[in-house]
Amino acid sequence: MKHPQSAARRRVLLAGAGLALAPLVLAATPGEQGVRASRALMGTQVDIAARGTDAALLRAASDAAFERMAALVAVMSHYSATSEVAAIGLASGLQPVAVAPELLQVLHMAQGVSRQSGGAFDATIGSLGRWQFDPQDPRMPAPEAIRARLGAVDWRQLVLDDQAGTAYLKRRGMRLDLGGIAKLYILQAGLETLRAHGVRTALVNGGGDVVAMSERGARPWRVGIRDPRVPQRLLATLDVREGFVASSGDYERFFVRGGRRWHHVLDPRTGEPTQGPHGVTLVGRELQAVNGLGAAAMVLGAREGRALVERTRGVEGLIAGADGELWASASLRARLS
Structure with missing residues (x-):
């Protein structure tokens, strides 16, 4: 309207x-x-x-x-190699990772908006590789790398277990980027x-x-x-x-x-x-x-x-x-x- x-x-x-x-x-x-x-x-x-x-x-x-x-x-930065978000990516396709309750809550929010938007929001976009938007030193994955990894972008492959307090990416090589929802x-x-x-x-x-x-x-x-x-x-x-x-x-x-x-x-x-x-x-x-x-x-x-x-x-x-x-x-x- x-x-x-x-x-x-x-x-x-x-x-x-x-x-x-x-x-x-x-x-x-x-x-x-x-x-x-x-x-x-x-x-x-x-x-x-x-x-x-x-x-x-x-x-x-x-x-x-x-x-x-x-x-x-x-806890939530995908830029830090020691964050829990990074640990989830490192263990993707292998095993669930114990995470802080705050991170589990944010991941539930991410899944909720993914369902609501039909996947237009997807926290597994981090699977594409590292972009850098600094105009002084811009970097982007090669187009062929993006095409090769696009199949790993799928929010439905994120499994959350509230009772165990864990998060798990089911496919090896998947990564999370919570930049659109953690801030x-x-x-x-x-x-x-x-x-x-x-x-x-x-x-x-x-x-x-x-x-x-x-x-x-x-x-x-x-x-x-x-x-x-x-x-x-x-x-x-x-x-x-x-x-x-x-x-x-x-x-x-x-x-x-x-x-x-x-x-x-x-x-x-x-x-x-x-x-x-x-x-x-x-x-x-x-x-x-x-x-x-x-x-x-x-x-x-x-x-x-x-x-x-x-x-x-x-x-x-x-x-x-x-x-x-x-x-x-x-x-x-x-x-x-």
């Missing part, structure tokens, strides 16, 4: 394929303190913004949140750590994925939505009190070769970057509803991605198509400034 809109409104909404924090004035009331902190995690910058009356508590809580997130990255879970874990330390109003932002909470009566957090073609330019804002704002797009990690943009959202059907929408923004209160859904919509394309978002309860969405066409769910369009 297309929504009529003015040309000016259309230009503003076309920002909606990526996210960045708009400038924040952290002190909302007299006597309230604001703390911001940033660290490099998951190949991006992770920012914490927190408000409260005790600055020392806010700083200590932020440090604890970063420690918690870093510990989960060590938002890790950011939420950071927010929950802040909550456990007594913080009630905070926002965690990592590379355009945002999770927020607000104490009753606190003013909302303002999240800026940016243009996927001019990422430094904010074109719209969204007020968020609780929940998630998740982005997927072809503008965050990419290189250009042969006149084509090669970006990090891979299509499990081809083994190559998607060629559909430029970006997808999703808003929801529940992690399981939004997690991985944006990458699936990128794979499915604008029309089918739109249908996926529309049939997912509790999710608002915006899709910027490759042809310049824009679609936004009515409820989200009404919230954008």
Whole structure:
């Protein structure tokens, strides 16, 4: 369904394929303190913004949140040879691997969005081999290597045993890549750590994925939505009190070769970057509803991605198509400034 809109409104909404924090004035009331902190995690910058009356508590809580997130990255990163994700790949076709409960939970989320999207999201995309999207040193598997390994991309070959606490890839040579689903879970874990330390109003932002909470009566957090073609330019804002704002797009990690943009959202059907929408923004209160859904919509394309978002309860969405066409769910369009 297309929504009529003015040309000016259309230009503003076309920002909606990526996210960045708009400038924040952290002190909302007299006597309230604001703390911001940033660290490099998951190949991006992770920012914490927190408000409260005790600055020392806010700083200590932020440090604890970063420690918690870093510990989960060590478990779930497919770049680390010592992670549990790497261990699952090394044991593929041989035996199940005991994994942390947090990783088991993320793997269940991955299977859920794979079923929901008909395989458009597939965490076994790591079986294709290592891509590197640093424009200074871009690397990609050879086309013949992609073709040879494409048969190993099959989410149904991942077996999870909750009672034993294990994960198993049934085919030898399979690998996992949780880049499309682990980050938002890790950011939420950071927010929950802040909550456990007594913080009630905070926002965690990592590379355009945002999770927020607000104490009753606190003013909302303002999240800026940016243009996927001019990422430094904010074109719209969204007020968020609780929940998630998740982005997927072809503008965050990419290189250009042969006149084509090669970006990090891979299509499990081809083994190559998607060629559909430029970006997808999703808003929801529940992690399981939004997690991985944006990458699936990128794979499915604008029309089918739109249908996926529309049939997912509790999710608002915006899709910027490759042809310049824009679609936004009515409820989200009404919230954008």
